[in-house]
Amino acid sequence: MSDITDTQGSWLSEDDIGTMRGKMPIVYINAIPVLTDDLGVVTHVGLLLRLGADGEVNREIVSGRILYGERVRDALLRHCEKDLGPLALPRIPASPQPFTVVEYFPNPDITGFYDPRQHAVSLAYIVEVTGDCEPNQDALDLVWLRPDEVLSPTVAEELSAGHERLVRTALGHVGRLT
Amino acid sequence: MSDITDTQGSWLSEDDIGTMRGKMPIVYINAIPVLTDDLGVVTHVGLLLRLGADGEVNREIVSGRILYGERVRDALLRHCEKDLGPLALPRIPASPQPFTVVEYFPNPDITGFYDPRQHAVSLAYIVEVTGDCEPNQDALDLVWLRPDEVLSPTVAEELSAGHERLVRTALGHVGRLT
Amino acid sequence: MSDITDTQGSWLSEDDIGTMRGKMPIVYINAIPVLTDDLGVVTHVGLLLRLGADGEVNREIVSGRILYGERVRDALLRHCEKDLGPLALPRIPASPQPFTVVEYFPNPDITGFYDPRQHAVSLAYIVEVTGDCEPNQDALDLVWLRPDEVLSPTVAEELSAGHERLVRTALGHVGRLT
Amino acid sequence: MSDITDTQGSWLSEDDIGTMRGKMPIVYINAIPVLTDDLGVVTHVGLLLRLGADGEVNREIVSGRILYGERVRDALLRHCEKDLGPLALPRIPASPQPFTVVEYFPNPDITGFYDPRQHAVSLAYIVEVTGDCEPNQDALDLVWLRPDEVLSPTVAEELSAGHERLVRTALGHVGRLT
Numbered sequence: 023m024s025d026i027t028d029t030q031g032s033w034l035s036e037d038d039i040g041t042m043r044g045k046m047p048i049v050y051i052n053a054i055p056v057l058t059d060d061l062g063v064v065t066h067v068g069l070l071l072r073l074g075a076d077g078e079v080n081r082e083i084v085s086g087r088i089l090y091g092e093r094v095r096d097a098l099l100r101h102c103e104k105d106l107g108p109l110a111l112p113r114i115p116a117s118p119q120p121f122t123v124v125e126y127f128p129n130p131d132i133t134g135f136y137d138p139r140q141h142a143v144s145l146a147y148i149v150e151v152t153g154d155c156e157p158n159q160d161a162l163d164l165v166w167l168r169p170d171e172v173l174s175p176t177v178a179e180e181l182s183a184g185h186e187r188l189v190r191t192a193l194g195h196v197g198r199l200t
Numbered sequence: 201m202s203d204i205t206d207t208q209g210s211w212l213s214e215d216d217i218g219t220m221r222g223k224m225p226i227v228y229i230n231a232i233p234v235l236t237d238d239l240g241v242v243t244h245v246g247l248l249l250r251l252g253a254d255g256e257v258n259r260e261i262v263s264g265r266i267l268y269g270e271r272v273r274d275a276l277l278r279h280c281e282k283d284l285g286p287l288a289l290p291r292i293p294a295s296p297q298p299f300t301v302v303e304y305f306p307n308p309d310i311t312g313f314y315d316p317r318q319h320a321v322s323l324a325y326i327v328e329v330t331g332d333c334e335p336n337q338d339a340l341d342l343v344w345l346r347p348d349e350v351l352s353p354t355v356a357e358e359l360s361a362g363h364e365r366l367v368r369t370a371l372g373h374v375g376r377l378t
Numbered sequence: 379m380s381d382i383t384d385t386q387g388s389w390l391s392e393d394d395i396g397t398m399r400g401k402m403p404i405v406y407i408n409a410i411p412v413l414t415d416d417l418g419v420v421t422h423v424g425l426l427l428r429l430g431a432d433g434e435v436n437r438e439i440v441s442g443r444i445l446y447g448e449r450v451r452d453a454l455l456r457h458c459e460k461d462l463g464p465l466a467l468p469r470i471p472a473s474p475q476p477f478t479v480v481e482y483f484p485n486p487d488i489t490g491f492y493d494p495r496q497h498a499v500s501l502a503y504i505v506e507v508t509g510d511c512e513p514n515q516d517a518l519d520l521v522w523l524r525p526d527e528v529l530s531p532t533v534a535e536e537l538s539a540g541h542e543r544l545v546r547t548a549l550g551h552v553g554r555l556t
Numbered sequence: 557m558s559d560i561t562d563t564q565g566s567w568l569s570e571d572d573i574g575t576m577r578g579k580m581p582i583v584y585i586n587a588i589p590v591l592t593d594d595l596g597v598v599t600h601v602g603l604l605l606r607l608g609a610d611g612e613v614n615r616e617i618v619s620g621r622i623l624y625g626e627r628v629r630d631a632l633l634r635h636c637e638k639d640l641g642p643l644a645l646p647r648i649p650a651s652p653q654p655f656t657v658v659e660y661f662p663n664p665d666i667t668g669f670y671d672p673r674q675h676a677v678s679l680a681y682i683v684e685v686t687g688d689c690e691p692n693q694d695a696l697d698l699v700w701l702r703p704d705e706v707l708s709p710t711v712a713e714e715l716s717a718g719h720e721r722l723v724r725t726a727l728g729h730v731g732r733l734t
Contacts, residue, residue, distance in 0.1 A: 042576055046624050049581045049677045061273045062292030090580050090675055093659055095239045114240030116326055116374045123652040123679060125627055141624055143583045145657060148294055191550035196294045199543050220398055224446050227403045227499045268402050268497055271481055301474040301501060303449055319446055321405045323479060369728035375656060377721050417629045418648030451595045470596030472682055472730045504650055552650045
């Protein structure tokens with residue numbers, strides 16, 4: 023989960039956020055970008071390709087902090103635009119009910135969702151994308167994959183931090199497990 | 201709930217459907233048409249105005265049978281197009297999970313949702329409308345109302361068959377009760 | 379899906395139900411029996427072992443028709459008691475919202491959920507079981523399996539009619555995919 | 557929302573939490589305690605009576621912070637036991653999906669959910685209570701009310717901070733709006 027943009031956008035210094043990360047859970051959003059057909063059937067899932075610190079390529083979903091004073095839906099829109107570009111036209115869900123809540127811990131054994139930096143409680147939403155995506159510099163590319171491709175072992179392996187499980191949960195929620 | 205079009209579109213005679221209505225529950229969909237802003241906030245709910253058998257004006261939501269061989273999402277699209285017109289561009293939800301299930305009985309005391317003709321089990325969805333609505337001849341008009349207007353006693357009174365309760369449940373689901 | 383008991387319990391003759399099955403969708407419930415710990419974590423999923431017509435052993439979840447005049451929650455309780463025994467003490471969910479809706483068709487290509495006899499629309503619920511299960515004569519046995527065991531290829535293979543996919547969707551919903 | 561116990565239980569000083577409250581959203585849980593019958597129908601909602609700072613009596617639902625390192629379900633159990641007593645036997649939901657997410661802001665105009673101290677993002681759950689409740693010293697009493705009583709103007713008026721809306725949303729979710 024990258025949130026370089028977050029800390030620039032808020033008035034928290036890097037020191038502040040570092041201190042807090044060791045003291046309380048941080049609120050996040052996760053968004054699974056999808057394409058749908060005219061009947062609402064999910065045809066493709068969007069995964070970001072990002073270069074890891076160690077030079078290896080990772081696949082990721084949209085992810086980031088909710089800032090002080092920001093509504094969940096503002097955070098969803100901001101992170102989708104940050105990761106998918108300004109013309110992605112994401113459709114933010116009408117209901118605030120997430121399809122699941124993901125809990126990331128520095129200890130990978132608690133939930134299997136791992137974040138070495140922090141304890142994060144993340145609200146996960148499906149977001150239909152209706153425009154054109156242009157990932158920013160941070161991300162190498164955005165790839166649209168069919169549900170069966172997303173579930174393939176090769177792709178699954180490149181999804182880190184338990185995101186592979188989250189994507190399967192999302193596909194279950196939209197009735198597209200294969 | 202009017203489904204004149206249903207029985208024409210399927211190969212069930214009026215006799216057949218009449219017989220079955222007394223013997224088994226009939227599967228329905230209910231759709232609450234809504235308008236949303238760029239952040240997904242529901243700004244308006246669409247209610248159909250329909251002339252009752254007794255000449256009085258009733259407000260209704262989109263409603264109708266699922267036909268043999270038809271998927272839930274096909275039925276949702278068909279009934280939205282039937283009631284809202286061919287240019288309504290309804291966005292059928294990606295997830296098959298309804299926000300609630302409504303049970304209509306000929307006996308109004310069981311659930312409070314009443315249908316003198318049948319026992320119907322109805323899957324209820326929020327459907328965002330992105331095009332132009334032109335209700336068909338059956339319906340007099342489609343009126344878009346703000347959440348606070350929908351919840352006003354005057355409007356509530358004109359919503360029949362427990363639909364007023366269903367609309368409030370829908371507004372709760374999208375975080376728009378006032 | 380076995381519903382011998384259903385047709386005995388209702389006043390539909392075998393002929394009637396046979397006729398209707400070819401003319402309209404039939405409303406079903408599916409229940410995934412689970413055991414939970416004190417914190418609500420699903421520790422085990424209950425699968426029924428049933429002898430197929432061809433003598434082979436199949437694993438199944440709780441499944442059956444909603445009868446005319448019966449509420450969804452009455453049907454859930456009735457089928458759980460039928461399949462799990464009278465002392466199972468299933469906890470019927472407070473919310474009528476199913477975690478998913480499964481659509482079974484005689485044509486296996488439409489949704490992948492297959493029922494040669496009928497088009498069924500099934501509301502699927504997680505049901506926590508708190509008592510002692512004694513499957514009836516129809517079922518050979520009820521086996522409680524951990525989530526990782528349920529997801530193993532051996533078990534998956536013995537789950538028919540798309541139930542393997544449904545069980546994975548259920549495990550995703552309760553945050554227990556591995 | 558009272559969380560005196562929270563700050564004692566965690567290793568955050570009052571100063572620390574005060575500082576953070578002005579800088580980032582705080583993760584909360586809300587629990588609506590309910591009684592159900594054998595079919596899962598919600599028959600009663602539990603409301604806490606608490607003496608406000610100004611001496612007036614307020615009705616409240618269960619509410620509190622999620623601590624660093626604590627899972628959502630641990631927090632739910634801890635706050636239910638804190639507010640309802642050690643013998644309440646609350647049934648923590650199997651699914652991590654809340655029925656809604658409530659956003660409290662120091663500015664009452666943003667969502668209508670108001671908390672003068674902080675920006676809180678709260679995951680709201682229905683919790684069935686199966687044991688005996690003994691509210692702690694903080695709360696004067698716990699009162700079980702039928703859905704129609706909860707929705708009466710007198711009770712609604714005593715529910716503060718938007719909790720009246722949240723309780724109506726919860727009743728909609730369990731199909732018990734009247």
